[in-house]
Amino acid sequence: MKVAVSTVIFSLRQDDAGMPSLWTPFVLRTREPQLGQWALPGGWLPANEELEAAAARTLGETTGLRPSYLEQLYTFGGVDRSPTGRVVSVVYWALVRASEVERAEPEENVQWFPADHLPGLAFDHNQIVDYALERLRTKMGYADIAHRFLGDTFTIAQLRGVHEAVLGHKLDAANFRRSVATSPDLIDTGEVVSGTPHRPPKLYRFATHPQTKD
Amino acid sequence: MKVAVSTVIFSLRQDDAGMPSLWTPFVLRTREPQLGQWALPGGWLPANEELEAAAARTLGETTGLRPSYLEQLYTFGGVDRSPTGRVVSVVYWALVRASEVERAEPEENVQWFPADHLPGLAFDHNQIVDYALERLRTKMGYADIAHRFLGDTFTIAQLRGVHEAVLGHKLDAANFRRSVATSPDLIDTGEVVSGTPHRPPKLYRFATHPQTKD
Numbered sequence: 241m242k243v244a245v246s247t248v249i250f251s252l253r254q255d256d257a258g259m260p261s262l263w264t265p266f267v268l269r270t271r272e273p274q275l276g277q278w279a280l281p282g283g284w285l286p287a288n289e290e291l292e293a294a295a296a297r298t299l300g301e302t303t304g305l306r307p308s309y310l311e312q313l314y315t316f317g318g319v320d321r322s323p324t325g326r327v328v329s330v331v332y333w334a335l336v337r338a339s340e341v342e343r344a345e346p347e348e349n350v351q352w353f354p355a356d357h358l359p360g361l362a363f364d365h366n367q368i369v370d371y372a373l374e375r376l377r378t379k380m381g382y383a384d385i386a387h388r389f390l391g392d393t394f395t396i397a398q399l400r401g402v403h404e405a406v407l408g409h410k411l412d413a414a415n416f417r418r419s420v421a422t423s424p425d426l427i428d429t430g431e432v433v434s435g436t437p438h439r440p441p442k443l444y445r446f447a448t449h450p451q452t453k454d
Numbered sequence: 455m456k457v458a459v460s461t462v463i464f465s466l467r468q469d470d471a472g473m474p475s476l477w478t479p480f481v482l483r484t485r486e487p488q489l490g491q492w493a494l495p496g497g498w499l500p501a502n503e504e505l506e507a508a509a510a511r512t513l514g515e516t517t518g519l520r521p522s523y524l525e526q527l528y529t530f531g532g533v534d535r536s537p538t539g540r541v542v543s544v545v546y547w548a549l550v551r552a553s554e555v556e557r558a559e560p561e562e563n564v565q566w567f568p569a570d571h572l573p574g575l576a577f578d579h580n581q582i583v584d585y586a587l588e589r590l591r592t593k594m595g596y597a598d599i600a601h602r603f604l605g606d607t608f609t610i611a612q613l614r615g616v617h618e619a620v621l622g623h624k625l626d627a628a629n630f631r632r633s634v635a636t637s638p639d640l641i642d643t644g645e646v647v648s649g650t651p652h653r654p655p656k657l658y659r660f661a662t663h664p665q666t667k668d
Contacts, residue, residue, distance in 0.1 A: 285531070315529040315544050317544065318504065319502055319503070
């Protein structure tokens, strides 16, 4: 029985019209099986390395990304998921800020794809990303998601962008503003976005930032 | 690298005063390592068996329990968790009704313990049960928990019993009744507990029973 670790990374990226969407990085396989296909960053679990450490190391080696922490997502162990014998993959995930992506040294053989328009991936990796997306949409609070993608403070428009990116469709700005204005989790920091001369947008933060361990 | 599956089972049991609490079954180890210690039901993952099927089979073989479904809880793979080489354990869990426990053929070497008074268990199994308890207390809705422990319909007193068992302390009955009466998830079935001549308690059900896949 072989044990592997893989990591699903989500980050927000804005298109030319300023509309943010979810993107996720894949690594080109340079050996068999599934040579030439895109796959999740990952590798074999060495006998003397902890699961999360192995996920972080292989992620860093292949993509240059070093998120401050990874969470365990799910373990995929289908009998037929690899053509060369049984592999049990312990999958980690992280939401990373655009600034963390920019800081990473660009690596060869890495390409980011929009999470809702993925190519055909190696093994069962499409299924794994779909599972991560489902979990993002249904199990995590938007407060937590916004905090992880955007940092400690953000504008209402940025928060709406996070919701739109995760949901995959536009929201009405006025309705959104009204619905979050009544949220007890959202706190006006008293600060505004600097460098904006006319009516600078207010900065908010969340009342709590639980480091959810799923 | 060896891969194992284990299962954490929780069930409600009432003491003589009618106070329900959480109980969980363990299996006496009849071979080394950790001979004579209590351990979670489980076993090695065979090459040609799916993870969940292996968890269900080993649970049934050791405890006689056959819950209608198991959920994946977490994968534990600490480098030093087993004295005889690295073992990665994919852990499943289920909440089972008292009637399911009674239906199970009693097996030798199985004993149920109160979840908040466990013996010292084999390997890192105390840590695994603690993780399951934390998940039960913080990540699952009481609606869902009550549904799984009690079935489709239940009285307010039974629902309070579920909360008390999971929290580990008593709740004020009148306050509890008031707080759940306003819950949009709780629906009066129009039925009452049969066989209770005087003021029979009303039966409620939950509006939704999501089969949560974590």
